[in-house]
Amino acid sequence: MTGWSYATTWETLAREVPDRLAVVCGDRRLTFGALDRRAERLAHVLAAHGTGAGDAVAISLANRPEYLEAFFAALKLGAAPVNLNYQYVAAELAHVLGDCAARAVVFHADAIDTMRDAVAMVGPAPARLLLAVDGDYEARLAAAPDGPAPRARPPSGDDRLFLYTGGTTGRPKGVVWRVEDYYLQGWEAARPGTEPPDPAVAMRAGKRAATLLPASPLVHATALGMATATLNGGGTVVLRDEQRLDAAALWHLVARERVAVMSIVGETFARPLLDALDLDDVHALALSSLRAIVSSGMAFTPATKQALLDRLPGLTIVDTLGASEAMITRSTVTRDGASVPTTFAAKENVRVLTDEGRDVVPGSGEDGVLAVAGRLPLGYHHDDAATARMFREVDGVRYATPGDRARVLADGSIELLGRGSACINTGGEKVYPEEVEQVLRGHPAVLDAAVVGVPDARWGEMVTALVEVAPGCTIDDSLREHARDHLAGYKVPKRFLAVDSLPRTVAGKPDYRRLRALALELTHA
DSSP, rough: OOOOOOHHHHHHHHSSSSSSSSETTTTTTEEEEHHHHHHHHHHHHHTTOOOOOTTTEEEEEOOOOOHHHHHHHHHTTTOOEEEOTTTOOOOHHHHHHHHTTTEEEEEEEGHHHHHHHHHHHHHHSSOOOOEEETTTTHHHHHSSSSOOOOSSSSSOTTTTEEEEEESSSOOOOOEEEEHHHHHHHHHHHTTTTOOOOHHHHHTTTTTTOOEEEEOTTTSSHHHHHHHHHHHTTTTEEOOOSSSSSOOHHHHHHHHTOOEEEEOOOOOHHHHHHHHHSHHHHHHOOOOOOOEEEEEOOOOHHHHHHHHHHHHHHHHHEEEEEETTTEEEEEEEEEESSSOOOOBBBTTTEEEEEEETTTBOOSOOOOEEEEEEOOSSOOOEETTTHHHHEEEEEEEEEEEOOOSEEEETTTTOEEEEEEEEEGGGTTHHHHEHHHHHHHHHHTTTEEEEEEEEEEETTTTTTEEEEEEOTTTTTOHHHHHHHHHHHSGGGGGGSSSSOSOOOOOBBSSOBOOHHHHHHHHHHHHHH
């Protein structure tokens, strides 16, 4: 094997355990052998159109088998898979397609008009192959020849993959990873100092990764990373091909497919999942197969964690802190009677740096930016300035600084404050929305909350909360008092605005750009 590559590993699994189930989606059940055959046929289609090593293949799909097929097919050819957000409008699609110079796009047929508009905005070069799932996709695969697709060289760990970040500010940026580094970062985060076993040897020994249900979209780095890691270990990935979060449907999938691990995006997924456990048809389900919930991407409150642990004996919750640019750290908690931690454990490769570049002193109360070393991306595609800001050298070591602000407590543990790009400056004080949002969600009348800064002549920015209230409830003084009981006065929202729902990204994170616009509109009204 030329370095660690998904394509090489999955081809090995197709030879060693061809009849083992790899992907489940509704009534569709693909074995490793079938997944390999379909990806090879797709590789033929891509190659016939001129796609080869180094070219970009954009994938704009919800959670369905074709996403993983396209990822696999691209890497078979040495091409770079690119995550393309299926919620983007034409101008946003055009930006990503032009930035990565995509030679092929795999997308859902419902978006054909939008995709054609996007391609027209980019221009004719290079000629792009458009493959519409539920359109001409199956016919093209059926017409492709059997056998290996033509490729200039075997898949390599030096091949590339792109993760375009939605971000809270600016246009999406393409994070460029070496395939081997992305392959290994997740493994090494959970098992420091070790290397994955040879896939052929592992399969002959009967090894098998736990069955995974990625609840968040594969376009999100956490879901993609966990799904691909599950396949690396010969495990089964269970997909739900719906863009809308349906907590009850997820629990039914856990029971039906005996799911062992579910990946989610923080409180946005966890609260509906917790509430759905009280539904009659969910309460009766056998959920004992579920051993772990892994969260990443946004805050996950201790109260919700504890409630899930109380309801699901034997469950482990793994709360990971990371971004498309790096896996930073993680905390793990089980139902053992101990309190749920609100901090992350310190690690040798993680530092908290002040704006001047020195280490934050534990227990000092000062905050800084999280910096992580280890396996990191090469940088941002076509953006040297952003690369220089994100990746810095400290004491001769290269670190990524995704923008998460944190404090170091006296015991050395890390208290996360929030993403600096969403920070509110009010009267000279810094307020991190996630800290305030967690407190507000702890009020019984609040279903969900988001906090933004609205321009204000006196304060610079006014801390403003948009609140989705529970049925039959209203916003009253008790919510403000609840916030005052848990937060310094300058962090307490000066205005609370009731909303029917909160704008979120495809991964379920708060869409702060849209939230600010909504807060301005409601404030002016």
